[in-house]
Amino acid sequence: MDNKKNNNSAYINTANFTNAETSEFYKEFISDFPNFLVRLKQSDIGIVHLALSVSFFIFQLLIFTSFLNKKELFKKTCFHIIFHHGVLSCIQQICHIITAIFTILNIEDIDPLFAVIGALLYSTYIGSVLFILLLTLNRLDIMYNISKFHVKQKEKFDVIGIIILYCCTVGLFVFYITPRFNVTFDYLTFQWEYVHSLGLDIGFEVKNKTVFISLGISFVLQMCIIGKVFSLRCYTQKKAIFVAEDIKIVIHVFLCFVTTLFLELIWDGMFFELATDGIGVIVPQILYIFSSVSNSIFVLFFVEEIRDNVIFFKYCKKNKKIKSKISVLKTRRITTEKNI
Structure with a gap:
């Protein structure tokens, strides 16, 4: 998604190459791929992306039916936040579906449309991470009873928080739709790339730092919540400090924090080179599709109030x-x- 053109051959702008140079560049690029990836066609990878996106989109719609069947869920702030996080996840999956269809059909010369889709993906992705932070803050408040406000004042505070996050998401969309911060989808690397170097320098830092800081704060708060749960069990002198219910917390941490962190580190080039390692062609985009709906998957299968409805x-x-x-x-x- 975030490709660093300064240090990697895949980020070189081939538009200025001659036909011979372009041919040689792609030949060298593909020669580093594993055999099974070389045999994969663009349409095959597009079908994989489409299948995943449609499946996760259906998961998200199922969660929305839960809110439709039991409107009382909106009375609880945590479910209110989960719903709005789901809205951003839904937008991301729609963008992934459209991108996958374009990949299968190999539709070219649609940079203006890709600019809109890319801006939507970037802004909603960052927005969803911020909503996870807000959700974690809400859980921390419930666990430690930090807020001194009345219930109605707490609800107003959370509503204001949701509105602010939506405003941030819209602001980020405007930021990334600006021509110098535009991104486009590359059919060769199957990654979202910045069109201009200025976008790479500033746009990448905005997304990267926002996500890392939000994830870091959320993770620390989550550990505080887990610590409170264990301390309460010790205080009540329960024999079992760790019970089966705690597995849900571990799964949630893995789905929401670890996968997104792993994805960001991949985009940073920490594990492998996106352009020269064959696995870098398929892993980041698939993991990105998954990370955009990871919290919804957890909610669907592990939150009883949602699942039962x-x-x-x-x-x-x-x-x-x-x-x-x-x-x-x-x-x-x-x-x-x-x-x-």
Whole structure:
């Protein structure tokens, strides 16, 4: 997504190359790929991106059905924040779906459209990380009872926080839609690249530092929450300090913090060179698609209030109750017939 043109051959602008130079550049570029990646067509990678994006988009829609089926969820601030985080995740998945379709069809000369999609992706990605920070602050407040405000004042504070984050997201969109900070999708590396070097210098730093700082604060706060949970168990003299329920916390930390951190470090070139290592062609974009919906995946499968009201699970639960009632009626009828 963030390609550093200064240190890597993939970030060289090939528009000024002659045909011979371009051919030699791509030949050298592809020669470093593993065999299985060389055999992969652009359409194949696009199909993988599309399948993942559509699947995660459906997951997000399922979460929205939970809020539709039980509007009381909006009364709790944490679910209110989760809903708005889901809105940004949904926008990201739509952008990934459109990009995947363009990749499959190999549609070219659409830089203005890619500029809009890229700006949306950048701004909503940063916005979703900020919403995770707000959600963590909310959980910390509940756990430590930090706020001295009344319930209604707390709700107003959280609503103001949500509005501010939306304003930040819109501001970031305006920032990245500016021509000198534009990004475009490269069909060769399957990464989002800055069009101009100025965008790389400033735009990259804005995104990178915002995400790292937000993730760092969220992680520290999450550790404080976990510490409070364990200390309460020790205080109540429970035999088991670590229980099965705590696995959810570990999974949430991994999905929301570790995956995003890993993605940012990949874009920083910490693990492998995006342009010369074949795995760098497929891993970052797939991980980016996943990270944009990681919190929603956790919510869908591990938050009972959301899961039980999702239309699919609700139907299964209702169907199970009907079958149970039928089974009870049959048992009663058989018992009655035997007595007769």
